[in-house]
Amino acid sequence: MHIGHIFPFYFAKYLQEQTGTRVYIPFSDDEKYVLKDKSLDEISDYTRQNLRDLLAVGFDPDRTRIIVDTADADVVYPLATTFAKEVTQSTVDATYGEPENIGLSFYPAVQAAHLLLPQLVEGRHPTLVPIAVDQDPHVRVCRDIAAKQRYDVSKPGALLSKFLPSLEGPGKMSSSDDAPSILLSDDRESVTDKIRTYAYSGGQTSIEGHRAKGGNPEVDVSYLTLYYFFEESDERVEQLAEEYREGSLLSGELKEVAAERIADFLESHQARRSALGSLEEELSPYQLTEAERQAARRRAGYPDNALSQQ
Amino acid sequence: MHIGHIFPFYFAKYLQEQTGTRVYIPFSDDEKYVLKDKSLDEISDYTRQNLRDLLAVGFDPDRTRIIVDTADADVVYPLATTFAKEVTQSTVDATYGEPENIGLSFYPAVQAAHLLLPQLVEGRHPTLVPIAVDQDPHVRVCRDIAAKQRYDVSKPGALLSKFLPSLEGPGKMSSSDDAPSILLSDDRESVTDKIRTYAYSGGQTSIEGHRAKGGNPEVDVSYLTLYYFFEESDERVEQLAEEYREGSLLSGELKEVAAERIADFLESHQARRSALGSLEEELSPYQLTEAERQAARRRAGYPDNALSQQ
Numbered sequence: 001m002h003i004g005h006i007f008p009f010y011f012a013k014y015l016q017e018q019t020g021t022r023v024y025i026p027f028s029d030d031e032k033y034v035l036k037d038k039s040l041d042e043i044s045d046y047t048r049q050n051l052r053d054l055l056a057v058g059f060d061p062d063r064t065r066i067i068v069d070t071a072d073a074d075v076v077y078p079l080a081t082t083f084a085k086e087v088t089q090s091t092v093d094a095t096y097g098e099p100e101n102i103g104l105s106f107y108p109a110v111q112a113a114h115l116l117l118p119q120l121v122e123g124r125h126p127t128l129v130p131i132a133v134d135q136d137p138h139v140r141v142c143r144d145i146a147a148k149q150r151y152d153v154s155k156p157g158a159l160l161s162k163f164l165p166s167l168e169g170p171g172k173m174s175s176s177d178d179a180p181s182i183l184l185s186d187d188r189e190s191v192t193d194k195i196r197t198y199a200y201s202g203g204q205t206s207i208e209g210h211r212a213k214g215g216n217p218e219v220d221v222s223y224l225t226l227y228y229f230f231e232e233s234d235e236r237v238e239q240l241a242e243e244y245r246e247g248s249l250l251s252g253e254l255k256e257v258a259a260e261r262i263a264d265f266l267e268s269h270q271a272r273r274s275a276l277g278s279l280e281e282e283l284s285p286y287q288l289t290e291a292e293r294q295a296a297r298r299r300a301g302y303p304d305n306a307l308s309q310q
Numbered sequence: 311m312h313i314g315h316i317f318p319f320y321f322a323k324y325l326q327e328q329t330g331t332r333v334y335i336p337f338s339d340d341e342k343y344v345l346k347d348k349s350l351d352e353i354s355d356y357t358r359q360n361l362r363d364l365l366a367v368g369f370d371p372d373r374t375r376i377i378v379d380t381a382d383a384d385v386v387y388p389l390a391t392t393f394a395k396e397v398t399q400s401t402v403d404a405t406y407g408e409p410e411n412i413g414l415s416f417y418p419a420v421q422a423a424h425l426l427l428p429q430l431v432e433g434r435h436p437t438l439v440p441i442a443v444d445q446d447p448h449v450r451v452c453r454d455i456a457a458k459q460r461y462d463v464s465k466p467g468a469l470l471s472k473f474l475p476s477l478e479g480p481g482k483m484s485s486s487d488d489a490p491s492i493l494l495s496d497d498r499e500s501v502t503d504k505i506r507t508y509a510y511s512g513g514q515t516s517i518e519g520h521r522a523k524g525g526n527p528e529v530d531v532s533y534l535t536l537y538y539f540f541e542e543s544d545e546r547v548e549q550l551a552e553e554y555r556e557g558s559l560l561s562g563e564l565k566e567v568a569a570e571r572i573a574d575f576l577e578s579h580q581a582r583r584s585a586l587g588s589l590e591e592e593l594s595p596y597q598l599t600e601a602e603r604q605a606a607r608r609r610a611g612y613p614d615n616a617l618s619q620q
Contacts, residue, residue, distance in 0.1 A: 003457045005473075033392065033395060034394055034395045040613070041463045042390065044612070044613045047617075048617065068387040070387065070612065071617055073386075073387035074383050076383075077383035077385055077387035078340075078380040081344065081413055082343065083412030084344055084411055084412045085343060085413050086411070087411060087412045087488050088411055088412070089399075089408060092412055098399060099399050100398065101397060101398055101399065101467070102397045102398070102402055102416050102418065103394030103398055103416070104399075105415035105416060106412050106413070106415060106419075108412065109416075119515045177376065195332075241464055275397055293330065298530050301350040302353070303351055303354045307357075307358065307361070307381055307593060309380065310619045
């Protein structure tokens, strides 16, 4: 995981702290398998590592549920089946292009199960899905399902976020070969190194030029990183921008500020991650309870204890 | 359920008795939902009724496993996901025509999970799927998956059976409006009534004609029903055919023999069905054990206790 992957989760945690909302986090290990050329072993390892990072974010377990598709198939698959009936293959072809395999054909139904799960567990209520714009099609397909009103659910809303700039800078095509990403596991030295070496700068090519003309914070990756996430104080961010624009703050200095803030963040994330016990134990308070599973299946239309009735 | 539905199960039971083989019976409640215009409540009721009829057949619980897709989703869905990656949407379109919804797109992967489940639970071994010819495409798609050798499984074999004639007779298009089917719940009187009224006869139109020219057992539904299933003694069947051909056995008499055998069969089936206790209790010895579920997931490539590893 690189730092861009974890931001939405810290953002969701922020929303939870500010509003007291419940947060549902689905893990699409099934999609990863049908989409990528990876073995189930690799994907399972990936899932475990990601879950540890996710747990390190520090959600409130009483108000957070984490769902892993293949591990929670007892609830995910029945819900996905019911929603699958509402989605034509033509809709999928038109939305995503013709799927390469039938796992991908079915996948929008699993996404719908994810997006409607909060309402199926807890009853109809407004929901908000914080995503980047590339995930919007899933929400739109799901809104169509909700709009058919066969289930007592509201359409989920999408909260679209910008992509964070990669180290190569904004407006530049991201090519993963150009520059490394900052990983959640990076130490202070690696972070400083990567920022110094790779972070796209909005400054001038010489110190003299910079002092004279100033830099452009709008395209400076160090500045943008601080602006979007790592510098909490808006005043401090504005001050940095101003100093940068007027040339009193050099690119190298701005890079040091960014590297320090990112490393501080990573150190505290890593400390929380290291303090975690066994994954099974740590995950357990975040898992759907039996009552919640049953409520979700019931609201999707499955009779309670279908096989135990006469 | 009409009598045609239950024959394959009695046939499988016969094979089990003769060979000691293990029998796996999947219940596609998910397919019924995405394929038909029925509610989950109706389908659940249907499943319960069918399971009771299935249990009345009297399989050996030690050597028989019954799987209900949505109830056993913890094992069915992960397996289906892995097989879904092996099947292109084009294969499905070419095999079944373009699916109406994405549940049907995905369904061949669930079928593959059914057909390969015995080998995933117990290890690689020859398997045989007794089906009518209309189910053959599922087996062929699954054989292609097995042939890729990504899993340690042999291709499943299909044992294709003829369709039993409907009451309107062989070679005639079956139209469900023309004549009622004989239901598993029919009593002796209804059976006799239906056979007398509707069973297509190979006899002559008058008794005199029949005595003179004889009947044709090859198209006579009463005879065929006895031949295929209800008269166990081959000698007795041959004797009936001969008497019918030479005109000493009248159509009406043959119908009485058939009605009696069918009613005998149904009475004993119904008696076993009535003697069943609660479905949950009766089904329990036929369900996959935890060890079997884990073995199946493991052989499909899922690591044991994926979430409890470090």
